[in-house]
Amino acid sequence: MRNWQKTLRPASFSGVSFFVDYDELTAGKRLAFHEVAGGRQTVVEELGLSTSVYDVTLYLLGDASDAQALALQAVMLAPGPGFLMLPMDGAMMATAQGFRRTRAKDRFGYVAFDATFIPAVNDGGAVLSLGDVTATVAAGIAAAASQFARFF
Template sequence: MRDWAKTLRHASFRGVPFWVDGEDPEVGRRVVAHEISGGDASLTEDMGARTKTIFVEAYVAGDLADVAGHALERACGAPGASLLILPMDAGETAHCLSCSRSRRKDRNGFIAYRLEFMKAGGAVAFTASGLGQLRTAFDAGVAAVSVLIAAQF
């Protein structure tokens, strides 16, 4: 029997780590329906693939949850696409479209996030090397925090 816990990757965006409670990638086709006046049938036209969107229920936890949460928010707010790594899928370049924080008073040390990413398309100037990730994280102002948080994983 497969040990899933050992095969899943640690999640991160711009090199900033987080935990994943759930992920919902959304793919499909762009289809237009042409409804003909006076007709009983419509014509459909396939316009190509939709841009992949990924919704992630993420969280940070522990004594440094506040620091980790701010690092994740800064990484999500930085311009441009970067490497998104999720537990089940291979890493891919994506833009963070939204980052919504949810903190509850009875769950101190735990901060939940609802993240929305869109797969980057076209010519994306990004390197997936470790040095490239460190540079990207540093540019987002979170390099020092990432190193501290990585010790928790």
């Protein structure tokens, strides 16, 4: 039997780690339906892939969760795609489309985000080079550092 805890990857975006509570992939094909008057069959024309979307409910936990939340916000708002690592789907370049951050009283040290990521490549089997990973992590660290600098 598979030991899921040992096989799942640690989640992160542009070098900022987080935990995943829930993730959902929406993907598919763009289709055109051609219906002929009086006909009994519909001709389906494939127009390519629709844009894939990852909706992720993620959270930060611990004494530094407030600082981690600022760093995560900074990298999600940085221009261009970042390096997204999801526990089951693995690594990909993706652009953070938007996010919603939530905090609640009596849950100090817990910061949750609902985030939407759009993969840079819309087909399966995309592989990142070491150069892609290095450049993305460096960009994420620089963005987070500039965001932190505003507070000191």
